[in-house]
Every structure is written in structure tokens, then in C-alpha cells.
Amino acid sequence: MNEVKKKLLWVFLLILSILLVACNEDKNTEESSTKEPETTEGKDSAELDEIQELNLVAGAEIPSMDSVLADDAVSFNYLNNVMEGLYRLNQENIPVPAMAEGEPEVSEDGLTYTFKLRDANWSNGTPVTAKDFVFSWRRAIDPETGSSYGPYMMQGLIKNATQISMGEMAKEELGVEAVDDKTLKVTLERPVPYFMSLMSFGTFYPQNEEYVAEKSNSYASNSDNLIYNGPFVLTEWDGTGLSWSLEKNATYWDAEVVQLDKVNVDVVKETATSVNLYENGEKDRVGLSGEFALQYANHEEVIKELKPTIYYLKLNQERDGKKTALSNVKIRKAIAMSFNKEDLASAILANGSIPGDFLVPKGLTFDENKKDFRDINGDMAKYNAEEAAKLFQEGMEEEGLTELELELVGNDSELAKNMDEYLKAQMEGNLKGLTIKLIPVTFNVKLDKDAAQDYDIQSTGWAPDFQDPITFLELFVTGSPQNNMSYSNPELDKLIDQAKNELALEPEARWEALAKAEKIIMEEDASVASMYQSGLMSLQKPYVHGIISHPFTGDYSYKWAYISGKE
Numbered sequence: 001m002n003e004v005k006k007k008l009l010w011v012f013l014l015i016l017s018i019l020l021v022a023c024n025e026d027k028n029t030e031e032s033s034t035k036e037p038e039t040t041e042g043k044d045s046a047e048l049d050e051i052q053e054l055n056l057v058a059g060a061e062i063p064s065m066d067s068v069l070a071d072d073a074v075s076f077n078y079l080n081n082v083m084e085g086l087y088r089l090n091q092e093n094i095p096v097p098a099m100a101e102g103e104p105e106v107s108e109d110g111l112t113y114t115f116k117l118r119d120a121n122w123s124n125g126t127p128v129t130a131k132d133f134v135f136s137w138r139r140a141i142d143p144e145t146g147s148s149y150g151p152y153m154m155q156g157l158i159k160n161a162t163q164i165s166m167g168e169m170a171k172e173e174l175g176v177e178a179v180d181d182k183t184l185k186v187t188l189e190r191p192v193p194y195f196m197s198l199m200s201f202g203t204f205y206p207q208n209e210e211y212v213a214e215k216s217n218s219y220a221s222n223s224d225n226l227i228y229n230g231p232f233v234l235t236e237w238d239g240t241g242l243s244w245s246l247e248k249n250a251t252y253w254d255a256e257v258v259q260l261d262k263v264n265v266d267v268v269k270e271t272a273t274s275v276n277l278y279e280n281g282e283k284d285r286v287g288l289s290g291e292f293a294l295q296y297a298n299h300e301e302v303i304k305e306l307k308p309t310i311y312y313l314k315l316n317q318e319r320d321g322k323k324t325a326l327s328n329v330k331i332r333k334a335i336a337m338s339f340n341k342e343d344l345a346s347a348i349l350a351n352g353s354i355p356g357d358f359l360v361p362k363g364l365t366f367d368e369n370k371k372d373f374r375d376i377n378g379d380m381a382k383y384n385a386e387e388a389a390k391l392f393q394e395g396m397e398e399e400g401l402t403e404l405e406l407e408l409v410g411n412d413s414e415l416a417k418n419m420d421e422y423l424k425a426q427m428e429g430n431l432k433g434l435t436i437k438l439i440p441v442t443f444n445v446k447l448d449k450d451a452a453q454d455y456d457i458q459s460t461g462w463a464p465d466f467q468d469p470i471t472f473l474e475l476f477v478t479g480s481p482q483n484n485m486s487y488s489n490p491e492l493d494k495l496i497d498q499a500k501n502e503l504a505l506e507p508e509a510r511w512e513a514l515a516k517a518e519k520i521i522m523e524e525d526a527s528v529a530s531m532y533q534s535g536l537m538s539l540q541k542p543y544v545h546g547i548i549s550h551p552f553t554g555d556y557s558y559k560w561a562y563i564s565g566k567e
Contacts, residue, residue: 080554110191130178132206318486330395336529339426352535
């Protein structure tokens with residue numbers, strides 16, 4: 001790149017750094033605290049404010065409150081606070097019994113788990129029973145339901161789930177049984193090292209069959225057509241609106257621990273507006289990025305955190321039944337190396353995010369010697385403008401092209417638009433003949449476009465569903481519901497299958513297989529172009545305590561949150 005272009009680019013970067021706020025699209029909700037967990041145990045009630053209300057912003061609407069159909073971080077955030085599965089992540093992010101009364105009885109071969117359920121009720125007073133779990137899990141795996149997460153989470157894990165999802169068996173054959181109202185028996189296909197953490201995930205929440213049947217197509221369409229078994233109930237949500245509330249669930253089995261009476265949430269997509277609301281005292285917690293992250297970096301009320309969330313560009317190899325130019329591996333590699341991730345993280349996002357030259361994030365999983373999985377492969381597909389230009393021209397020649405226009409689908413928030421403008425400038429500046437057309441859409445529309453594979457490039461992200469590298473790597477197996485870009489590699493499929501089966505109880509060999517899989521996805525095939533690992537910077541009022549951040553399932557819990565010192 002010549003000096004004139006360099007100067008122009010840096011001017012562009014400086015302008016964007018003033019304008020841009022975080023494109024935290026799939027998890028564009030209230031940022032999470034890294035402070036030590038706080039509880040109300042041992043606190044004198046006089047120390048708690050009389051008014052226990054928390055006022056927050058969210059960066060996107062809630063797409064779904066049906067735990068069987070939910071497939072995005074925003075939905076799972078709120079489901080985590082109004083619903084509860086067999087297990088829940090505690091304040092130290094350890095899965096602990098929730099609807100389960102205690103630890104399950106596990107068979108010697110590790111294939112059968114028998115859970116005893118505690119006495120608990122739905123918000124309408126109906127008891128939560130083992131049948132509620134059986135109904136929900138069967139509904140999630142039933143192909144007629146159309147759940148994307150049901151097959152993804154259960155195939156190859158719960159007995160017969162794969163055959164049921166393919167229509168080869170009846171849903172009643174799923175390996176889950178209500179022995180009686182308070183006894184749930186789960187049979188697995190294979191030993192699963194991370195099974196207990198899965199039991200805290202939203203797809204495995206219970207649903208009451210009688211209530212769902214009564215509501216029919218209206219179920220979960222708004223807050224009045226739901227019942228809840230978690231710490232809070234959802235109110236004032238019309239299914240599509242820009243505001244809602246969480247209110248304490250008086251029927252929750254652990255209600256005495258819950259101190260907040262209400263959480264008020266408004267969707268605000270511009271950080272400038274969020275910050276103004278915070279400064280005016282209307283909001284108690286808001287996220288920061290770009291200009292605002294720089295401005296408040298040393299503020300006494302700022303909270304910083306590195307999340308185990310990866311943001312990347314999906315590169316669609318087939319659209320409308322026809323192969324795209326992105327089916328050429330050289331063009332994909334060129335795009336992956338064409339933008340400066342260091343500048344994207346530090347000068348554009350400026351919120352503690354780090355360059356994402358990888359797929360499995362730092363700090364997610366460690367071996368028995370406390371070695372981070374990330375250390376095995378290190379960085380891959382790093383920014384290299386010269387190599388990117390060379391590969392792009394070779395790929396274009398192979399495709400018989402001199403010019404190429406690609407659509408980049410991203411969120412419609414001001415923050416997301418500005419980051420996509422940066423990517424457009426980088427790609428077009430480094431890849432001669434490429435034109436990027438930006439397509440900003442609402443979060444729900446983006447989900448629809450992904451499901452229909454109606455895009456060329458899509459800006460997206462993934463947060464772990466449990467603490468294991470495979471939660472990222474299995475996304476790219478042939479036929480995965482999250483693949484949606486016609487990517488396929490038999491060697492990758494084999495490695496993931498080995499990690500799930502014969503290597504399941506051989507930690508060292510399993511990690512080697514998973515590391516090879518990551519290298520195939522990121523370096524050999526460049527199936528996606530990784531951008532950054534998300535850092536979060538937030539402003540939080542000093543009277544807010546006990547919001548717990550989670551690495552997977554919901555982003556955060558309000559169960560232990562409370563207000564003290566505001567009055």
C-alpha cells in the first residue's frame with residue numbers, strides 16, 4: 001500500500017474510532033461485571049435500598065422466548081433469568097443443581113444419569129415435574145418443531161436423537177424418561193465429559209405440555225403467553241417491542257435469595273444515547289466502545305472484561321443453489337487476511353477486545369496442567385495485505401473474474417454499520433477488483449438470512465454453550481444447523497467425530513484432534529474470517545451489586561443482584 005493510501009486509511013480509522021461503538025451483535029446486551037461475586041448472605045436488611053429496581057439497556061430485541069426455538073445469545077440471556085433447568089451456573093460459574101434436588105446417580109459406563117427433582121412450581125402454581133423435561137426435550141428434537149438448537153445440542157449425545165431429528169424414529173424414542181413425577185432418567189449415546197454444564201443450557205429447560213398445548217401457536221408470542229420457573233417472570237414484552245421488564249417470581253423455589261423486585265430494559269442501539277441515559281441517572285449500566293471507551297477508560301465506574309466470544313465473517317460458498325466465488329479457497333483466504341485485526345480491536349472497538357486470529361477463544365478451556373487450549377495452535381490467518389492481494393488475484397483468475405461484488409450482511413445499529421464500513425475500506429483497499437456492498441438489517445432479519453443462506457458474507461459471532469473447544473469447532477461439521485454456508489471437509493468431520501466418541505475419555509489425544517480441526521477450519525480452508533475476541537467495557541453505578549457474568553448459557557444472572565447505596 002502506498003503512503004497516500006496509508007495516510008487516508010489512518011484518517012478513516014481515526015474518524016471511525018470517534019464514531020464507532022461495539023458491534024456486539026449476537027450478545028449486544030448489558031455488559032457483564034468482572035468484580036468478585038457478591039451475595040446478600042449475612043447482609044443486614046437495612047443495607048439494602050427499599051427500592052430494588054435495576055434499569056438497563058439492551059442492544060437488540062428479543063428474537064424468541066421459546067426455549068426450544070431460541071438460537072441466539074439475546075434470547076438465552078433472558079431465558080436464563082426467567083427459566084431454570086436441571087442445573088444452573090452459580091456465582092463462580094460452576095454448574096450446580098437447580099431443578100435437580102442434588103447430584104444425579106450415574107451408571108458405571110457413564111451413559112445413564114438419574115436425576116431427582118426438587119419441589120418447585122411454575123409461575124401459575126403448577127408443579128414442575130420430570131414430564132416437563134421429557135416433553136420439552138422431545139419437542140426440541142422433533143423435526144416438525146423446527147428447532148435448530150435441539151438437533152445441534154442433542155445429536156450424537158442423547159440416545160436416538162440423531163435418528164429422531166432425521167425423521168427415522170419417533171420422538172418418543174429419545175433417551176429421556178419420566179420414571180415418576182420427581183425422577184428423570186437420561187440415557188446418552190456416549191460418555192460426555194461436559195454433560196453437567198450442558199444441563200444448565202437453555203435448550204434443556206423444561207416446558208409444561210398442558211400449558212404449551214393450551215396456548216398453541218400463541219405460546220411464547222408475548223410475556224402473557226408464558227409461564228416461568230426461574231428467578232424472574234417476564235412482563236411488558238409484546239414479542240417484538242423495544243422494552244420489557246423482569247419481575248421477581250414469587251413462586252421460584254429459591255425466591256428468598258432474589259433481592260431485585262424489578263429489572264427494566266430498553267433497547268438502545270446507539271452508545272451515545274446509552275451513555276446520556278447513564279449520565280442522567282436513567283440507566284444503571286451501559287456498554288462502551290470506540291470514542292466512549294477511550295473517554296471513560298479510567299473512569300472509577302468503568303468495568304472491563306474479556307469474554308470467551310468470537311466474532312467472525314461467515315463466507316457463503318453457495319447461494320440460490322449456485323456456487324459463489326467464495327467457494328474458491330484462495331479468495332476466502334484473501335478475505336480472511338485482508339483487514340487489520342489489531343486496528344479493528346484497538347483503534348476501532350477500543351473496548352478491550354483483542355485480535356481474533358483463531359476460532360477457540362483464549363481463557364475458555366484448560367488441560368489438567370492448566371494449559372490454555374489456545375496455546376496449541378496460536379494465531380492463524382493473520383493480517384497480511386500483500387499475501388491477501390496475491391491470493392485474491394490468483395483466485396479471481398481461477399474463477400475467470402476481473403471484478404467481484406459481494407454483499408456483507410451486518411446489524412443495523414450505528415455501531416455495527418461503522419465497523420462494517422471499516423471492513424469494507426480494508427477489503428476494497430487491499431483486494432483489487434473487489435467491491436463490498438453493505439447490507440445492514442435488524443437482528444431478526446439477519447437470523448432469517450442466515451437460515452435461508454441468503455448472503456455472501458455475514459458478520460456474526462459465537463459464544464460457548466459449554467466449557468469445551470468443541471462448542472466452537474462442531475459448528476462447521478457438514479450439515480451442522482449453524483453451518484449455513486455449504487462448507488464441508490471430510491477430515492474435519494472425522495476429527496470431530498473422534499473427539500466425541502473414541503477419544504472422549506482420552507483428554508490429551510482428544511485435544512490434539514480438536515487442535516487439528518481448528519487449523520483446518522481457520523488456516524487450511526479459511527471457511528470463516530475471524531475478526532476479534534470480544535472485550536467488554538461498561539459503566540456501572542456503584543450502588544449496583546451482584547450481577548454475575550457467565551462464559552456460556554446466559555450472559556449474566558440477576559438472581560444475586562441487589563441495589564445498595566443509591567438512596
